[in-house]
Amino acid sequence: MIEVGTQLEEMVFYLDRALLKAYADASGDQNPIHQNEEFALSVGLPNVIAHGMLTMALAGKYISDFAGGSAKVLEFGARFTKPVIVPAGEKVDLTVSAVVTDVADGKASLTLSATSAGVKVLGMAKAVVQI
């Protein structure tokens, strides 16, 4: 039973440089800050960072799984508060959870939490799904 206040089970995704390359190819966003460490450092970043939209795509998968498929996701929005930092040779976590904030008219609203290495990476992350 989905009701207001229901806490959804946490899910952990893992990101590495290979996933960033795969997302760059799948999305068409080839910005070098997501692939080239030397370039990322040259523009003042701490290391290569994941595409904000990759973080959002993975959180979108979490929402789809809850809703019972991609087709049931009606709205999804988020703010990119901090980057997900992806050092070479490492797998970093993206930990996603959510709480149900509204249920009405066959729809459920969710507020999501998304962190990497304990740091909040998405803010104001909200979705509406068909239930």
Added chain:
Amino acid sequence: MLSPDSVGRTFAGTESITVSQSEIDAFCAVIGETDTTVAPPTFSIRITLDQSQSLLSNPEIGLDWTRVVHGDQKFDIKRPIKAGDTFTCSSTIESARVAAGNEIVTVRSDLFSGTELVVSTWSTLVVRA
């Protein structure tokens, strides 16, 4: 700086973009989605990012894309995207303001299949000073 009279203007694309199954498959593979019959919820960024950038790169608009950082993103999905869908994109600069020396510009992009609005997206772009 963004030209003030750009705010509220809609730039309609004329190019048609057809979504292929292999594009959906590649996007699904990255996020571990095994159901590839429809596109994942954020798939439309593959079309709108490129389209809005090309529609809003006109020098008279005054948006410096080389200094843009993505601030936030929202999707309103009227129906899921499937392989074979053909879209045109139109982009509207909904608002622009300056905060701490950075310009904050909100761009809405709408994907139409013929006259059917399929997805609206809002991107807040932070143009670093």
